[in-house]
Structure formats: structure tokens, C-alpha cells
Amino acid sequence: MSGLWNAALLITAAFREPEPAPEPVLEAPSSPASETALSEIARPCTEPSCSPRDWHAGLNLRTDFGTHPVRIDGGVRFGRFDFVLVVDPMIWLDGQSDNDLLLDLGLGSGWSALAGWRTSSIGIADGRQWQQKSLLGVAGRLPSLFRGHLRAQWGLELAVLWVKHGGGLETDTLSFESPRHYLDAFNFGMFVRFEYASAF
Amino acid sequence: MAPRARALVSIVAAGLALAGCVDRPKDTRVVCHNANCTGPPDPSRDDRIDSLAKSLALVYDGRPLLDGVEIDVFWHGASGRCLFAHDLNDVPRAVDASAAAQAIADYLVTPGLRSYDGQAFTIRMELKGFVGAIGDEHSDAQAVAHAECALDLFDIYRRAALDSGQNIAVIFDSSAPKLLKTLVAQPRWPGRTRSGQVQVRLSADFVDSTPSGLAFQKLADFPEVDDVLFHAGWINDAHYQAFRSLDVELTIWMFSATVETFDAIERFEPAAVLTSEAPLLRRWLEY
Numbered sequence A: 001m002s003g004l005w006n007a008a009l010l011i012t013a014a015f016r017e018p019e020p021a022p023e024p025v026l027e028a029p030s031s032p033a034s035e036t037a038l039s040e041i042a043r044p045c046t047e048p049s050c051s052p053r054d055w056h057a058g059l060n061l062r063t064d065f066g067t068h069p070v071r072i073d074g075g076v077r078f079g080r081f082d083f084v085l086v087v088d089p090m091i092w093l094d095g096q097s098d099n100d101l102l103l104d105l106g107l108g109s110g111w112s113a114l115a116g117w118r119t120s121s122i123g124i125a126d127g128r129q130w131q132q133k134s135l136l137g138v139a140g141r142l143p144s145l146f147r148g149h150l151r152a153q154w155g156l157e158l159a160v161l162w163v164k165h166g167g168g169l170e171t172d173t174l175s176f177e178s179p180r181h182y183l184d185a186f187n188f189g190m191f192v193r194f195e196y197a198s199a200f
Numbered sequence B: 001m002a003p004r005a006r007a008l009v010s011i012v013a014a015g016l017a018l019a020g021c022v023d024r025p026k027d028t029r030v031v032c033h034n035a036n037c038t039g040p041p042d043p044s045r046d047d048r049i050d051s052l053a054k055s056l057a058l059v060y061d062g063r064p065l066l067d068g069v070e071i072d073v074f075w076h077g078a079s080g081r082c083l084f085a086h087d088l089n090d091v092p093r094a095v096d097a098s099a100a101a102q103a104i105a106d107y108l109v110t111p112g113l114r115s116y117d118g119q120a121f122t123i124r125m126e127l128k129g130f131v132g133a134i135g136d137e138h139s140d141a142q143a144v145a146h147a148e149c150a151l152d153l154f155d156i157y158r159r160a161a162l163d164s165g166q167n168i169a170v171i172f173d174s175s176a177p178k179l180l181k182t183l184v185a186q187p188r189w190p191g192r193t194r195s196g197q198v199q200v201r202l203s204a205d206f207v208d209s210t211p212s213g214l215a216f217q218k219l220a221d222f223p224e225v226d227d228v229l230f231h232a233g234w235i236n237d238a239h240y241q242a243f244r245s246l247d248v249e250l251t252i253w254m255f256s257a258t259v260e261t262f263d264a265i266e267r268f269e270p271a272a273v274l275t276s277e278a279p280l281l282r283r284w285l286e287y
Helices: A002-014 A031-040 A179-185 B002-022 B047-056 B090-092 B098-108 B138-164 B175-184 B235-247 B259-266 B279-283
Strands: A053-060 A068-080 A081-087 A096-108 A111-124 A129-147 A150-165 A185-199 B031-032 B068-076 B081-084 B121-127 B168-174 B198-207 B227-231 B249-253 B272-275
Touching: A002 A129, A002 B168, A068 A096, A068 A185, A096 B259, A111 A150, A111 B259, A111 B279, A150 A179, A179 A185, B031 B121, B031 B279, B047 B068, B047 B098, B068 B090, B068 B138, B081 B098, B081 B138, B098 B138, B121 B138, B121 B175, B138 B168, B138 B175, B138 B198, B168 B175, B168 B227, B175 B198, B227 B235, B249 B259, B272 B279
Parallel strands: B031 B068, B031 B272, B068 B121, B121 B168, B168 B198, B198 B227, B227 B249, B249 B272
Antiparallel strands: A053 A068, A053 A185, A068 A081, A081 A096, A096 A111, A111 A129, A129 A150, A150 A185, B068 B081
């Protein structure tokens, strides 16, 4: 705000009449506001994300078909490196479980790049089939609450299915022989994470 | 209702709704995609007589594993032949479509249960909407010839079903509205019926991915259909809601049975799935 006041004073001076005239009485900026602004600048960030490391746990949600819609994630961050494990509690509903191990690399300004691996275990009669995917994506922080303890992140991911195996069925690996061989193996998805975070 | 009780009811309702979204449908039928479904997917072996024979021979729990089979019926414009083929690349090794129809007829006349669920054995024929490279559309004469070929194949199935006492559902499917319109305009067209020993249905095939084609395929361009065929990853929710609002059955097709496919089946609860991995789909449904 002080910049605005300086500008106002300069403009007033430029248009001042040459004849002596009473100085315009300008109301000075209220000192409490200035002090607040200064204290905000000077005050160190106390959010967990500003600390060298934090732990976090929360929900990983999506509406697309890449995984179950609700999963639980948790992890620890050391500097720019955030290690996240996403586990799927909805296995009790349909026998399928989609679990991720992710590395989220901070790029600055709340943005990050992520890479990881997703293992899906799918219950089938007399066994389970496993589907293995690599994950690549980008994510961005959303506004947080409660001094950064409740925070959210939006992400876009590319999941590539490399191999299906298990259940007594023949193993199926990704082939690039023709688009019909690989089109279903590449899938984009979006997710949102809501989590509680705390420094340690 | 007290606020705490209301919150509890809301949580329970949300949980039940969520559970409903992730429950495997029990009535979805398994249909063999491109006559090649022993798995894992190998499109290079689609639409071959040996693949068809192996697929029809699949059994599970002492019963036929399949509820039906799909074949591609391709009108090759350059040679004027009606082929059991997916596209132009298959032409050098392709046999006449009547050979595939006869193999299915032979399966029908074999004594015993012919479908896993004991209902009518489904025979889908995808009438390919191009006569050469993709984009080479049928002339009027080619559309008539293609439709007549499909009706010849239908006669083979019908004769086998009537001779053997088996129930069949023959679905004429295409992504080209013109082909289906030509088909129903033929004097031999038997008419659509969802009951009886020989059922006849039409299917609109939403074959292309959004936005390359699907967004421009309109159901209104097709004659009235009984079934809509789509790839779960290639439609948006508006399409799905539109399909649901109509009195049509939904059929999902796939290249590969992935987590995305399974989740889509749980959400859309289609009447049938077209798959190249019938043993996997059957065991997934039976879990």
C-alpha cells in the first residue's frame, strides 16, 4: 500500500499550482495496516510445507476409471522430495485393489512432477490377476486451510499398463505391433488429494 | 432428525451409493470380440477360422465359456467379395464370411448347452463401414451387396438354430448408418424381434474415439436400434446418459481388459462385453 501512497503524493505534486497554496492535507496511511503488512512479510512461514520435512495423510479421489474413486494416501516429504503411498481400502467392495507408490518432486510455486508405479490386484474366480502400470504426471497445490495443515493437490497422470500376470492366465506384456495392441494400455487420469499435514 | 443422526444417515447413504458404483454386474454376458478371445489380446489373429474354432471351444465350469461371438464382415470393394476380415490388411489371407458363418452354424448344431448362461447364443456381425482403406465409403450398390451378404449369413445361422432347436440372437452392427438403413430396406430383412427362437437386433457402433469421430456420430442418423456398442474410454458422460435414457442395451468393447475396463463395466453395467480375453472376463464376473 505504501507504493500507492507515494504515487498519490507524486501526482499531487506534479499538478500543484505554482502559486503558494496550502499543502493538501493527505491522510496518512493507518499505521496498524502498515505494521500488519510488514509483519506478514517478515513473519516466517509456519505451514508444514515450508518446513524442511513433513508428514501427511488423507484421501486420494478421482472420478475416472483409473482406480477406485476413493483411496487413502500418506507420505513423508524431505525438501523437494515427497514420497507417497496410496492404498485402496475399497477392495472389500469388489475384490480389486489399486495401490500406488509415488515420488512427487517439487518444482516451485506449488507445482510438482510425479512418477511412480501402480499395482492393481484384481480378484477373479480361483485367483487374482495383477496389472502393473508406470505413472507420470504433474500436480499443483490448491489453497490450503488451517495454516496449511489441511491442504489439497490436483494432479494429471499418464498411466501405462506394462504387464498383466497371475491368476493362472497367460502373461500379457505391452506390445507396439499395432495401435490395436497398445491403445488400451495408455490412460490419462485426474485426481485430487485432500490431506492433513504436519511438520516433524 | 437430530443433526448427528442426519449426518450418520448421510454417511451411510453415501457409502451405499459408493458401494453400488463398485459392484460387479452379474447379468453381463461375455461375447467373443472379433472371433478371437482365448487371450491375451492378439489382434493379428482376429477374424481367423482357427481363432474362431479355439474361441468357441472354450469351457468354464463344465459349460461353454461364451455367451456369444462377434465376427467382422468386410465388403472388399476392389474384389467385390464379402470377407471374414477386419480391414484391408487382412484381405490377402481372408476367407469368405460364409466360412465363419458356417463354423458358427456347426457350433450351434452340436448337442448341448451353447451359451454359458443358457440363454440365446448371441451372434454379432460388425458390418465394416468401409470398402477399402478406412474412409472409403460404400457406394449404394456396394451397400446393397454388403447387406445381402449379411442376410445370407443370417440364413445360415437361422437354419442351424431351427435344425438344432437352439435359441439365437443375431445382432447386425455397424458404425455406418447407411449400411443399416440399406439392410432394413431389403425385402429379405426379417424385422427386429427380442423374443422367439431366432431374435434379430440392430446395433449402432460408436467406433471412433472422441473427438475424432464419436462426437460426430449421431444416434439419430441410424435406423432405430436395440443396442449401442461403445468403448468405455472413448465416450463422455453425456453420451452415456443419452444412451441410458433410451430403451437400448449397452455393450462395451475393448482392446484389452484393464482396470479401466473393469471399472467401466461396474459403472455402466452393460448387457454384454466384447472381449479378446473371455476367460479373464468370465472369471472376473464369477468372482
